[in-house]
Amino acid sequence: MIPLSLARIARVTGGQLCHGDPGAVVSGEVVIDSRRAGPGGLFAAVAGERSDGHDFAAAAVAAGATAVLATRPVPVPSVLVADVPAALAALARSVVDALPAVRIAGITGSSGKTSTKDLAAQLVERLGPTIAPAGSYNNEFGHPLTVLRADAATRYLVLELSARGVGHIAYLCRVAPPRYGVVLNVGHAHAGEFGGLDQVARAKGELAEALPADGVAILNADDPRVLAMAERTEARVVTFSTGSDAPVRAVDIRLDDLGRPSFTLLTPDGSAPVTLRLHGAHNVPNALAAAALARELGMDLDGIAAGLRDAVARSRWRMEVRRRADGVTVINDAYNANPESVRAAIDALAHLAQDGRAFAVLGHMAELGGTSRASHEDIGEYAARIGDSGLAGLIAVGEEAAPLLDGARRVRSWTGEALAVPDGAAALELLANRLKPSDVVLIKASRAAHLEGVAADLLGEAGQ
Numbered sequence: 001m002i003p004l005s006l007a008r009i010a011r012v013t014g015g016q017l018c019h020g021d022p023g024a025v026v027s028g029e030v031v032i033d034s035r036r037a038g039p040g041g042l043f044a045a046v047a048g049e050r051s052d053g054h055d056f057a058a059a060a061v062a063a064g065a066t067a068v069l070a071t072r073p074v075p076v077p078s079v080l081v082a083d084v085p086a087a088l089a090a091l092a093r094s095v096v097d098a099l100p101a102v103r104i105a106g107i108t109g110s111s112g113k114t115s116t117k118d119l120a121a122q123l124v125e126r127l128g129p130t131i132a133p134a135g136s137y138n139n140e141f142g143h144p145l146t147v148l149r150a151d152a153a154t155r156y157l158v159l160e161l162s163a164r165g166v167g168h169i170a171y172l173c174r175v176a177p178p179r180y181g182v183v184l185n186v187g188h189a190h191a192g193e194f195g196g197l198d199q200v201a202r203a204k205g206e207l208a209e210a211l212p213a214d215g216v217a218i219l220n221a222d223d224p225r226v227l228a229m230a231e232r233t234e235a236r237v238v239t240f241s242t243g244s245d246a247p248v249r250a251v252d253i254r255l256d257d258l259g260r261p262s263f264t265l266l267t268p269d270g271s272a273p274v275t276l277r278l279h280g281a282h283n284v285p286n287a288l289a290a291a292a293l294a295r296e297l298g299m300d301l302d303g304i305a306a307g308l309r310d311a312v313a314r315s316r317w318r319m320e321v322r323r324r325a326d327g328v329t330v331i332n333d334a335y336n337a338n339p340e341s342v343r344a345a346i347d348a349l350a351h352l353a354q355d356g357r358a359f360a361v362l363g364h365m366a367e368l369g370g371t372s373r374a375s376h377e378d379i380g381e382y383a384a385r386i387g388d389s390g391l392a393g394l395i396a397v398g399e400e401a402a403p404l405l406d407g408a409r410r411v412r413s414w415t416g417e418a419l420a421v422p423d424g425a426a427a428l429e430l431l432a433n434r435l436k437p438s439d440v441v442l443i444k445a446s447r448a449a450h451l452e453g454v455a456a457d458l459l460g461e462a463g464q
């Protein structure tokens, strides 16, 4: 973070300084969780559903925060603003403008943003000091908070950009204008809120539109809606592909028994063998996107290949594969779910279960709008057809997930069990009576279902 005086914060945000010394300096982290407020920091008070950050203003200052960004008066040093996200955006933009040497990359898409951001960050860190968000800090709060961590030493910002509607990504791109943009895919995540895939494409393409003429748009050639974004950018276009003839591509893709991909990475600089520590074939396009970005930032092929080989999963509950002492394998992919990511996870499950039986504990996929029921049925059908004989057991958690079972039952030849349970505890009970060594269990649902606890229980990891 570059040190900012309260006077400057008030000026940049158009806010009013209260109870504070204008010369007092914020030099620590800017946070929206008062429990994370620390010495020299700035606590941004936000009114949430359950609690109001303003009630914790005094506690944040007691913990060492220099001041509070607030929308109503609080009894401690503060800058009063009309809108906290807008104030954070203005502050972040002022930091970006003060650091012209920082190269900014934005990553968007319906699935795989965090995985790709984590891969890309682990490559780019080899080039120089890099700021990338923790987890999915990708919206109007997390994005500026991440940008605000940059300082004079920072060389790269690797940012994850999320959207729940048209205009959101354009907004994030104004907060920190990227010169490098990666678009992974256009899928059904939040499609209900967007109003269909064309709207999703319109929204994700705002990243391509935001890139300058001397920028680079890194586009997935395997997704026609993403490739079409080449028409919407002034930037130079670089594509990646796992199938077609793109400048950055993967050939000879294989998965080991735990679903970790190996492939030959081809770039205009030559080829290199790569084995990922991440699980699932869907991480190959993610790795290619990260490789293409690193290459544009000046990394050589050996560095890229070594970086990809060393990269680990930094964010939890995305395709975590663990084998229990009794030989049961658990895939914890419980971070979130949409039709594309559930298919990718079922593919990985089928691969891992080649020598055993496959079980899937699936919660519902949120925010799909009018296509929700049909999408759940289609996924159920997909699960019943996978591999030689479909899943041995499909456990739908919660009423909204029940259409998964209707879809699976459409497959007449399917001999697996279709089981409906009200919650994760009931799913665990069913599994306890069924699992045998060499079985594989996938756990996946939208975030709201919190099914990661099921995976933790299966693995005997209490308190997660």
Ligand SMILES: Nc1ncnc2c1ncn2[C@@H]1O[C@H](COP(=O)(O)OP(=O)(O)O)[C@@H](O)[C@H]1O
Residues within 6 Å of the ligand: 109, 110, 111, 112, 113, 114, 115, 116, 136, 184, 185, 282, 283, 285, 286, 317, 318, 319, 333, 334, 335, 336, 340, 341, 342, 344, 345
């Ligand atoms: N390229 C991809 N295509 C389809 N599904 C993917 C891809 N990358 C990741 N996933 C799936 O999506 C889930 C969420 O991944 P994540 O990287 O957190 O994406 P996001 O940040 O876009 O939500 C993962 O658990 C995985 O199942």
Ligand SMILES: [Mg+2]
Residues within 6 Å of the ligand: 113, 114, 135, 136, 138, 160
């Ligand atoms: Mg994410």
